[in-house]
Amino acid sequence: MSPQQETRLPGVFAVGDVCNKFLRQVVTAAGDGASAAVAASQYLEQEAFWQQHVLASAFKTLVLFWSPTVPQSVQLMTQLEQEIVNHPGWRFVPVDSYKNQRLAMRYGVTELPTLLCLQHGEEIRRCRQHDELLTEAIFAE
Secondary structure, three states: OOOOOEOOOOOOEOOHHHOOOOOOOHHHHHHHHHHHHHHHHHHHHHHHHHHHHHHOOOOEEEEEEEOOOOHHHHHHHHHHHHHHHHOOOEEEEEEEOOOOHHHHHHOOOOOOOEEEEEEOOEEEEEEOOOOHHHHHHHHHO
16 A cells, blocks of 8 residues: 555555554544545546546647656656647647656556657557657657
């Protein structure tokens, strides 16, 4: 179980006596409950955003899995933010892989940066190595 009380089932959180813990007291269960409540709220917000802005989008979407600790991914994010304005049929969604590990795991992202091209929620291209010619080719599709 994660520190946020999330189980192996996405969106399912556990607290109190159903958890295998060293200390079983009301105060620890209350603390776990607070952690689970915040985590569940974040989960619902992330899922709603993803559904609305990516899966249900009429636009092609570039999803960049990045991290502020990986300079190449920060550079790519900056470049894509500048380029996307010239491509009205596309949307750009950066995903901080540390803050949203669940989404990175869902898409099998194991290295950063990883750029996914999605259309109607379906992956149409995945890029792990980036160069400017590749970006031009993606926008040309």
